[in-house]
Amino acid sequence: MSTETAHTTAAAPPAVEVPGPAVRVPSLDELERLTAVPDQRVVFRGVDWRFYEQLVDSIPESSNIHVDYDGKDLEVMGKGRTHGKGIGLLGQLVEAIAQELGIPYSSLVDTTWKRPEISRGLEADRCYYFLPEKIAADEAALNRGSDSIADYPNPDLAIEVDISPPQVDRAGIYAALRVAEVWRFDGRQVTIDRLTPEGVYIVADASLFLPIRAEEIRRWVVDEARGDESTWAMRLRAEVRGKALNQG
Numbered sequence: 001m002s003t004e005t006a007h008t009t010a011a012a013p014p015a016v017e018v019p020g021p022a023v024r025v026p027s028l029d030e031l032e033r034l035t036a037v038p039d040q041r042v043v044f045r046g047v048d049w050r051f052y053e054q055l056v057d058s059i060p061e062s063s064n065i066h067v068d069y070d071g072k073d074l075e076v077m078g079k080g081r082t083h084g085k086g087i088g089l090l091g092q093l094v095e096a097i098a099q100e101l102g103i104p105y106s107s108l109v110d111t112t113w114k115r116p117e118i119s120r121g122l123e124a125d126r127c128y129y130f131l132p133e134k135i136a137a138d139e140a141a142l143n144r145g146s147d148s149i150a151d152y153p154n155p156d157l158a159i160e161v162d163i164s165p166p167q168v169d170r171a172g173i174y175a176a177l178r179v180a181e182v183w184r185f186d187g188r189q190v191t192i193d194r195l196t197p198e199g200v201y202i203v204a205d206a207s208l209f210l211p212i213r214a215e216e217i218r219r220w221v222v223d224e225a226r227g228d229e230s231t232w233a234m235r236l237r238a239e240v241r242g243k244a245l246n247q248g
Contacts, residue, residue, distance in 0.1 A: 012164035013040035025054045028063075031076060035065050038080025039163040047074050049119050056112060056121060067112070069121040070169040077164075086161040086185050087125045089221045092233055094128060094157070097210045100240040105209075106135045113177055114149055122173045127155035130209040157181045157209055175199050181208050183217065190218040211243075 016034070026034065034042045044051070052069040055076075059065050066077045091107070098105045106129040114121040129135045134153045141151040154177040160170065162184060174182050175195060182193040182201065192214045193201035206213045220236055 013037050015041045015043060015164070015167045017167075018042065018044045025051055025058065028058055028060075031055075031059065031065055032078075035076055035078035038078055039083055041075050041077045041164055041167045043167045044074040044076075046072060049116060052121055053114070053116075056114060061110075066123050067121070068123065068166070068168050068170055068173060070173050071119045073168045075166065075168045080163065082187060083125075083161050083163050086163075086187065086221065087159060089225055089229075089232075090159045090161070090183060090185060090217070091126045092229070093212075093217065093220055093236065094126075094159070094210065096233060096237050097212060097240050100237050101211070101244055103130070103210065104132065104135055105130050106138045108138075108152075108155060111152075111155075112149065113154065115154075115177065118176045120173045120176045122170065122177070124155065124158045125161050126159040127179075128157045128209075129153070130156045155179055157183070157207075160184045162186050171201055175201065183207075185221065188222060190214050190221065192217075 047069075049069075052067075052074050055074065056067045056069075059067065064078050066079055068075045091109075095105070095107065097103070108124070108127045108129075110123060110125075111127060112121065112123045129138055134156060137153050144151070146152075156179070158174060158179050158181070160182055163186065171182075171193070178195065180195050181204075184191045184193060192204045192207055194204040194208060195201055204214075220232075224232060224235070226232060
């Protein structure tokens, strides 16, 4: 069996649109029914910030429901196993490279970036600080015990796993947040998007923050990925160390 065939993912479920503008914010039970099919995106068209804020604040932190709002349309989705596996592998890859090479970073998991000043909100699958001033600001907020997202700077790098195609302007949300780099993974391919000074994303060959190219990321999360993540991680770390020694 070819590598491409072996890693082909199932067809993404079709998106569901809720006619808008929505009259009321759905209850948690209604949201759970709407998002019962993993990675099926449900879109509320033409809603305002108040609708988004009430909806996202009603969802417990332990919930599997993912919410994004681009200023006019809102999307909810329940994350499936394939989605979670992709997040885990990409997160381990970022952290293994940074740790083996001594690159300072700070990680954030399932963080909801609710920013009223730009009327946008988004839950990143995983994100990171790499700039020293952002790592310091993150540490200071944590030391104060702050649970307010307003006290935390926007991330430098975000990971997005899109088993089904987004139905809202996720790139526009990240651009409004000024996130310098976004890694996108659809289950088969990896794209590195880099923010330009003009506020738009362009496809880049390699990361700004880590010495790795898009095709190398894909190789590790698709071609090299097997059931045993411990062995996978050891092989990844050995390769990173070997490359660093050869370059030294």
